[in-house]
Amino acid sequence: xxxxxxxxxxxxxxxxxxxxxxxxxxxxxxxxxxxxxxxxxxxxxxxxxxxxxxxxxxxxxxxxxxxxxxxxxxxxxxxxxxxxxxxxxxxxxxxxxxxxxxxxxxxxxxxxxxxxxxxxxxxxxxxxxxxxxxxxxxxxxxxxxxxxxxxxxxxxxxxxxxxxxxxxxxxxxxxxxxxxxxxxxxxxxxxxxxxxxxxxxxxxxxxxxxxxxxxxxxxxxxxxxxxxxxxxxxxxxxxxxxxxxxxxxxxxxxxxxxxxxxxxxxxxxxxxxxxxxxxxxxxxxxxxxxxxxxxxxxxxxxxxxxxxxxxxxxxxxxxxxxxxxxxxxxxxxxxxxxxxxxxxxxxxxxxxxxxxxxxxxxxxxxxxxxxxxxxxxxxxxxxxxxxxxxxxxxxxxxxxxxxxxxxxxxxxxxxxxxxxxxxxxxxxxxxxxxxxxxxxxxxxxxxxxxxxxxxxxxxxxxxxxxxxxxxxxxxxxxx
Amino acid sequence: xxxxxxxxxxxxxxxxxxxxxxxxxxxxxxxxxxxxxxxxxxxxxxxxxxxxxxxxxxxxxxxxxxxxxxxxxxxxxxxxxxxxxxxxxxxxxxxxxxxxxxxxxxxxxxxxxxxxxxxxxxxxxxxxxxxxxxxxxxxxxxxxxxxxxxxxxxxxxxxxxxxxxxxxxxxxxxxxxxxxxxxxxxxxxxxxxxxxxxxxxxxxxxxxxxxxxxxxxxxxxxxxxxxxxxxxxxxxxxxxxxxxxxxxxxxxxxxxxxxxxxxxxxxxxxxxxxxxxxxxxxxxxxxxxxxxxxxxxxxxxxxxxxxxxxxxxxxxxxxxxxxxxxxxxxxxxxxxxxxxxxxxxxxxxxxxxxxxxxxxxxxxxxxxxxxxxxxxxxxxxxxxxxxxxxxxxxxxxxxxxxxxxxxxxxxxxxxxxxxxxxxxxxxxxxxxxxxxxxxxxxxxxxxxxxxxxxxxxxxxxxxxxxxxxxxxxxxxxxx
Numbered sequence: 001x002x003x004x005x006x007x008x009x010x011x012x013x014x015x016x017x018x019x020x021x022x023x024x025x026x027x028x029x030x031x032x033x034x035x036x037x038x039x040x041x042x043x044x045x046x047x048x049x050x051x052x053x054x055x056x057x058x059x060x061x062x063x064x065x066x067x068x069x070x071x072x073x074x075x076x077x078x079x080x081x082x083x084x085x086x087x088x089x090x091x092x093x094x095x096x097x098x099x100x101x102x103x104x105x106x107x108x109x110x111x112x113x114x115x116x117x118x119x120x121x122x123x124x125x126x127x128x129x130x131x132x133x134x135x136x137x138x139x140x141x142x143x144x145x146x147x148x149x150x151x152x153x154x155x156x157x158x159x160x161x162x163x164x165x166x167x168x169x170x171x172x173x174x175x176x177x178x179x180x181x182x183x184x185x186x187x188x189x190x191x192x193x194x195x196x197x198x199x200x201x202x203x204x205x206x207x208x209x210x211x212x213x214x215x216x217x218x219x220x221x222x223x224x225x226x227x228x229x230x231x232x233x234x235x236x237x238x239x240x241x242x243x244x245x246x247x248x249x250x251x252x253x254x255x256x257x258x259x260x261x262x263x264x265x266x267x268x269x270x271x272x273x274x275x276x277x278x279x280x281x282x283x284x285x286x287x288x289x290x291x292x293x294x295x296x297x298x299x300x301x302x303x304x305x306x307x308x309x310x311x312x313x314x315x316x317x318x319x320x321x322x323x324x325x326x327x328x329x330x331x332x333x334x335x336x337x338x339x340x341x342x343x344x345x346x347x348x349x350x351x352x353x354x355x356x357x358x359x360x361x362x363x364x365x366x367x368x369x370x371x372x373x374x375x376x377x378x379x380x381x382x383x384x385x386x387x388x389x390x391x392x393x394x395x396x397x398x399x400x401x402x403x404x405x406x407x408x409x410x411x412x413x414x415x416x417x418x419x420x421x422x423x424x425x426x427x428x429x430x431x432x433x434x435x436x437x438x439x440x441x442x443x444x445x446x447x448x449x450x451x452x453x454x455x456x457x458x459x460x461x462x463x464x465x466x467x468x469x470x471x472x473x474x475x476x477x478x479x
Numbered sequence: 480x481x482x483x484x485x486x487x488x489x490x491x492x493x494x495x496x497x498x499x500x501x502x503x504x505x506x507x508x509x510x511x512x513x514x515x516x517x518x519x520x521x522x523x524x525x526x527x528x529x530x531x532x533x534x535x536x537x538x539x540x541x542x543x544x545x546x547x548x549x550x551x552x553x554x555x556x557x558x559x560x561x562x563x564x565x566x567x568x569x570x571x572x573x574x575x576x577x578x579x580x581x582x583x584x585x586x587x588x589x590x591x592x593x594x595x596x597x598x599x600x601x602x603x604x605x606x607x608x609x610x611x612x613x614x615x616x617x618x619x620x621x622x623x624x625x626x627x628x629x630x631x632x633x634x635x636x637x638x639x640x641x642x643x644x645x646x647x648x649x650x651x652x653x654x655x656x657x658x659x660x661x662x663x664x665x666x667x668x669x670x671x672x673x674x675x676x677x678x679x680x681x682x683x684x685x686x687x688x689x690x691x692x693x694x695x696x697x698x699x700x701x702x703x704x705x706x707x708x709x710x711x712x713x714x715x716x717x718x719x720x721x722x723x724x725x726x727x728x729x730x731x732x733x734x735x736x737x738x739x740x741x742x743x744x745x746x747x748x749x750x751x752x753x754x755x756x757x758x759x760x761x762x763x764x765x766x767x768x769x770x771x772x773x774x775x776x777x778x779x780x781x782x783x784x785x786x787x788x789x790x791x792x793x794x795x796x797x798x799x800x801x802x803x804x805x806x807x808x809x810x811x812x813x814x815x816x817x818x819x820x821x822x823x824x825x826x827x828x829x830x831x832x833x834x835x836x837x838x839x840x841x842x843x844x845x846x847x848x849x850x851x852x853x854x855x856x857x858x859x860x861x862x863x864x865x866x867x868x869x870x871x872x873x874x875x876x877x878x879x880x881x882x883x884x885x886x887x888x889x890x891x892x893x894x895x896x897x898x899x900x901x902x903x904x905x906x907x908x909x910x911x912x913x914x915x916x917x918x919x920x921x922x923x924x925x926x927x928x929x930x931x932x933x934x935x936x937x938x939x940x941x942x943x944x945x946x947x948x949x950x951x952x953x954x955x956x957x958x
Contacts, residue, residue, distance in 0.1 A: 113725055113835035114864075136729070156674040167672050169681075170649060185922040191831040192863045193646050194900035195635040195685055196907060197915055197945060198926045202648075202681035206674055223731035246592055250615070252702035252769055254733075290731055290780070294773060301769070352670040356592035384671045385593075421673035428675060436676055443664040446933070447677045453932040454925070466676060 006074055010095075014052050017073035017097065021055055024065050028056040028103070039080055039090065039098045043145070045347045045393060045401065046088035046431060051078060051098035058103045060176055060184055060215040066099060067213065068182035076462045079209035081151025082124060084143075086348055087429025089155060089208045093463045099213060101150050107131045108216060116173065116190060118218045121150025137221040140165040140256075143425065144331050150214050155427040156206030160330070163249070163383030164256045164288065165222055167425065172205050176216035180455045190218060203450070208427055209461040211454045225256075225288035229295040230317040230326050233306040234280040238262060238366070238378075240309040241281045242359035245382040247305050249355065253298050257286035259330060260380035260387065262366070265337075268377055272336030273329040278313060283382070284330060286323070333379055337390045340375050344392040347404045351415035352386040352424030361418055362387055365411045372407060373400055386424035413438070428465050436466060485553055489574075493531050496552035496576065500534055503544050507535040507582070518559055518569065518577045522624070524826045524872060524880065525567035525910060530557060530577035537582045539655055539663055539694040545578060546692065547661035555941045558688040560630025561603060563622075565827055566908025568634060568687045572942045578692060580629050586610045587695060595652065595669060597697045600629025616700040619644040619735075622904070623810050629693050634906040635685030639809070642728070642862030643735045643767065644701055646904065651684050655695035659934045669697060682929070687906055688940040690933040704735075704767035708774040709796040709805050712785040713759040717741060717845070719788040720760045721838035724861040726784050728834065732777050736765035738809060739859035739866065741845070744816075747856055751815030752808040757792060762861070763809060765802070812858055816869045819854050823871040826883045830894035831865040831903030840897055841866055844890045851886060852879055865903035892917070907944050915945060 006013075021029045030036075031053045040048035052075075057063045070077050076096030083090055092098055101122030108118040112135055119128055125139070126146045132138050143152060143159040151157075153175070158167035165171070174188035177200075187200035204214055235241040238260075245258050260283055261269065267279045285302055289295040303314050317323050338344055353361050362378060369376040369389065380387030389411070391404045412422045412435050422428075422435040436444050447466040454460075458467065485492075500508045509515075510532045519527035531554075536542045549556050555575030562569055571577055580601030587597040591614055598607055604618070605625045611617050622631060622638040630636075632654070637646035644650070653667035656679075666679035683693055714720040717739075724737050739762055740748065746758045764781055768774040782793050796802050817823055832840050841857060848855040848868060859866030868890070870883045891901045891914050901907075901914040915923050926945040933939075937946065 111833065111835060112729070114833040115728065116833070156672075156678075158672055162672060166649075169672070169678070170645075179925070183921050183924075185925055186920065187922055189900045189918070190833040190898040191865075191900045191903065192834070193635075193637055193641060193648070193831055193865065193903050195829075195902045195904050196900045196911070196918055197685075197923070198690075198929055199635075199648070199678075199681040199685055200919075200922055200925055202678040203929075206676075206678055211677075223729060225731065249594065250591065250702060252704065291776060294776065297770060297773065350674075352672055354590065354593040354595070354669040355671070356590060386670075386672065419669040421668045421670045421675045423674045424670065424672050425674050432675070439668070439675055440679075441665065442662050443666055443679055444676070445662075446658070446664055446679055449932040450677055450682075450929065453928040 013073045014075050014095070017069050017075045018053050020069045020072070021053065021066065021097065024069070025055055025057070025062065030054050039083070039100065040092060042083050042085035042088060042090050044086045044088065045345045046091060046429070049091040049093045051092035052095050054098045054100055056100050056103045060178060063099065063178045063213050063215050064182045064184050066097065067178050067180060070097060070459050071181050074457060074459065076459050077213070078461050079150070079154065079213050081122065081148030082146060084145035084147045085151060085155060085429065086426040087431050089427055089429040089464060091430070093430060101148060104215060110135060112137060114190060115221045116218055117221055118216060119149050120216055121153070121214050122148050124148055125152065132221070136224055138224050139219055140222055141168060141171060144334065149217050149219070153205055153214055153217055154208050156425065158381070158384070158425040160257045160259055160381060162381060163258055164254055168205055169202065171220045172201060172217055173220055174218035175201055175204055175214055177204055177212040177214050179212045180457065180460050188218070206427070208429065208465050210451060210465045211460060226290045227292045227295045228323060229287040229299050230323040231285045231299055231302065231315060232277065232282055232326065233311040233314040234278045234282040235312070236280070236310050238281045238362050239359040240311070241283050242362070242382060244283060244305050244309045244311060246355055248302055249383055251301065253301050255285055255298065255302070255383060256288040257284065258383040259284040260378070260382040262378035264375065265333060265377035265379055268336040268340050269329050269333055272339050273332050275329050284326060337377060337392055341392045343395060345395040347391040347393055347401070347408070348426065349389045349408050349411050350386070350423045350426040351411055351420055352384060353415055353418050353420035355385040357418040357420065358382065358385045358387065361414055361420070364414060365389060368407050368410050372403060374404070384424065385420070430464060433465070492552040493554050493574070496548050496554045497532050499548045499551070500532065500545065500576065503548070504534055504536070504541065509533050518562070518579065519571060521562050521564035521567060521569050523565045523567065524824045525570060525908070528570040528572045530571035531574045533577045533579055535579050535582045539657060542578065542657045542692050542694050543661045543663050545576065546657050546659060549576060549938050550660050553936060553938065555938050556692070557940050558629070558633065558692050560601065560627030561625060563624035563626045564630060564634060564908065565905040566910050568906055568908040568943060570909070572909060580627060583694060589614060591616060593669060594700045595697055596700055597695060598628050599695055600632070600693050601627050603627055604631065611700070615703055617703050618698055619701055620647060620650060623813065628696050628698070632684055632693055632696055633686060633688050635904065637860070637863070637904045639736045639738055639860060641860060642737055643733055647684055648681065650699045651680060651696055652699055653697035654680055654683055654693055656683055656691040656693050658691045659936065659939050667697070685906070687908065687944050689930060689944045690939060705769045706771045706774045707802060708766040708778050709802045710764045710778055710781065710794060711756065711761055711805065712790040712793040713757045713761040714791070715759070715789050717760045717841050718838040719790070720762050721841070721861060723762060723784050723788045723790060725834050727781055728862055730780065732780050733767070734764055734777070734781070734862060735767040736763065737862040738763045739857070739861040741857040743854065744812060744856035744858055747815040747819050748808050748812055751818050752811050754808050763805060816856060816871055820871045822874060824874040826870040826872055826880070826887070827905065828868045828887050828890050829865070829902045829905040830890055830899055831863060832894055832897050832899035834864040836897040836899065837861065837864045837866065840893055840899070843893060844868060847886050847889050851882060853883070863903065864899070909943060912944070
């Protein structure tokens with residue numbers, strides 16, 4: 001069937017697929033250019049690429065039917081959440097059918113006794129948080145953006161609280177997934193642990209929609225802490241700040257957040273969010289505990305550590321208002337950066353290292369960008385060894401983009417040499433494919449064997465993640 | 480090549496393989512019956528099955544060479560650690576070459592700053608703990624037995640401390656693996672998180688040696704807690720005990736251990752370990768904290784919860800000696816059970832449930848065994864929803880074994896119906912293969928696709944885990 005169909009032109013096959021999808025979904029299929037444009041990109045510098053059509057399924061069964069139509073006519077599909085991804089994971093670089101999951105946005109079940117919630121993939125993070133209010137439990141992973149839970153699962157997202165609560169890897173317990181041929185599988189279970197068979201759940205977490213379409217997710221919840229606190233402290237150098245973070249982790253202080261900003265980032269945030277932090281490398285902490293006393297103990301321990309590393313002006317934030325203002329400022333860093341350079345386009349690095357090498361990597365990378373044409377403030381999820389340099393580019397300048405790519409490559413090669421990874425939480429998409437071979441060596445072949453086993457016709461988000469890259473592959477990516 | 484070789488008898492191919500292995504390893508290959516017998520079984524009721532030869536490689540390169548010989552002559556291999564597995568994972572049911580990993584027992588690196596250790600797969604758990612002494616860090620996963628880290632990785636082991644520190648799934652960061660054709664891959668990295676490609680690490684964790692031979696493991700370490708405490712409390716019913724455990728977890732008390740014993744298990748342990756706990760359903764707690772005060776706070780909170788659930792005789796154990804005596808008793812439960820019935824053979828169930836269903840499942844399962852011919856005491860890692868019934872069988876009685884299998888099937892089907900899994904930590908091996916289809920449905924086909932992609936010739940520990948089972952498959956297991 002596939003062969004017969006492939007003999008026809010891709011345009012003809014696409015028209016047939018759209019016809020079948022129209023019969024299936026009616027108004028929930030669209031080919032309107034404005035909608036396709038909206039689905040052609042995430043939040044980054046990557047060039048937009050329009051799908052041929054966008055569909056809005058309401059159930060796993062409909063997603064299964066869509067995948068069968070994709071199989072029948074041999075056309076690509078691209079799963080789409082909130083469009084907040086950073087590495088072009090949603091761009092339809094080979095055209096195809098974009099599956100917008102946002103009509104699948106229900107909470108299926110909250111099980112407080114089991115500290116679990118099951119949700120449909122298209123539910124936005126903040127909608128879930130709303131549904132969890134007054135249950136005593138919450139979902140802590142916070143990538144900043146109001147991404148969908150399905151999107152966060154597919155990019156193995158994390159953010160500021162991963163140091164205590166883990167990433168999506170640690171918080172997804174079970175999945176419903178539609179495979180390339182339309183089969184529906186359920187991975188994992190509602191039990192907290194299992195030794196029953198291969199770990200399919202973790203195979204789909206972070207696969208960027210290249211192995212299947214995730215339609216339901218069972219998440220681990222955490223109790224709302226009885227007490228919270230926050231603090232900030234600035235340092236004479238990045239190294240002092242990072243050493244403080246390392247010792248905090250080593251001592252086992254269960255910090256809920258430990259975020260780094262360099263002086264350029266603090267300056268940008270002060271200007272945008274009207275705050276007045278000293279313009280210096282700064283750590284921001286959040287503490288969660290089962291009592292006020294426990295939170296104060298954590299803060300006291302951390303304060304002592306900062307003093308051992310030349311920390312200055314340790315500030316405690318004890319009221320909810322102060323804490324909110326602090327994290328509002330942190331979450332506005334993206335907009336603060338946009339404001340540095342009117343109309344600037346963001347290019348964000350995302351390396352993650354063994355924490356012992358983090359200070360070295362940041363210090364060296366700051367030297368790399370010192371002579372660049374664009375600003376490059378630094379934020380870091382420093383408890384995880386992960387930091388971002390935000391290159392704020394002139395969107396009309398090909399030269400700046402080229403310059404950015406050269407610097408990113410330098411930073412990534414340094415991180416790999418230090419035992420790290422090219423991406424801590426943003427993913428591979430298209431832009432980082434060329435680093436997978438360096439990072440994984442022969443492991444990349446194993447990944448491709450998995451792709452081949454699950455999607456032999458390369459219809460699942462083609463051109464992303466592990467597919468052969470022109471630089472070292474056979475160049476036959478996509479259709 | 481494979482086809483040509485398969486035309487020859489398996490005996491001839493095995494003799495050729497043994498010849499090649501002898502050239503490679505000299506004395507580190509043996510065909511002595513006493514050694515083969517020693518490698519023919521783990522710790523359970525499953526019938527022993529001797530390999531044709533046992534090899535003792537000293538490096539990843541040697542394991543790679545062994546796999547190339549396996550490929551050349553098309554003979555099976557079975558990775559072997561300490562032989563403490565419970566589900567015949569190491570039994571050579573189709574003959575072949577057993578790779579005893581215990582000559583690969585070095586600590587490769589301890590990185591205190593990164594809270595990581597890299598070890599060779601054959602290192603026994605207690606040897607690693609010894610190496611970590613005086614570093615301030617330790618590795619908490621404790622399945623009871625002195626298993627090798629490679630064996631624990633391959634069965635996705637856990638044990639008494641998983642409630643706080645997670646299972647091998649949460650604590651393995653990176654692996655070196657030799658694939659079926661001898662290729663060596665490195666999965667994961669030393670960074671705490673990554674979004675770079677498919678999660679190969681979690682694919683090998685729990686794969687029981689059916690996808691590759693794990694030769695090196697990078698583990699997450701945890702700081703030694705500043706303070707520890709322990710407690711016990713007995714209850715009028717299993718349900719009261721389990722409700723107490725649920726509330727402890729819900730409140731976010733970070734208990735390091737929360738273990739259940741039923742009255743039969745307490746009685747057996749009292750007799751064997753000369754303790755005097757009241758013969759009633761009992762919870763045993765361990766608390767880890769960054770201060771004595773923090774530990775006392777945890778104990779106080781838990782004490783209140785026990786009182787809300789008719790707990791009686793709450794005992795705190797504050798000295799190291801008392802705590803050691805408590806956990807010694809708990810770890811001797813296996814021997815205590817053996818002593819109930821002289822020469823008895825152990826058949827252990829291992830279901831794991833959403834914790835909200837745990838009490839129901841234990842209560843119902845105790846009814847199932849009430850009329851059985853053998854004793855069946857219960858221990859539970861109750862914070863995880865995991866419990867074991869230990870059927871203590873007459874090793875000469877086929878009737879008792881048959882009876883045990885019928886009861887286990889009842890218990891497993893109940894657990895699956897309640898949203899749980901057939902095995903929380905012991906694995907599939909041969910005995911539980913028939914439940915994988917019920918548990919995973921079409922997901923089992925996805926697992927088989929992975930097996931096919933990684934080991935198309937079915938040489939990696941054949942007959943275990945996902946291979947077609949005679950009950951529902953094509954019956955063509957093994958050679």
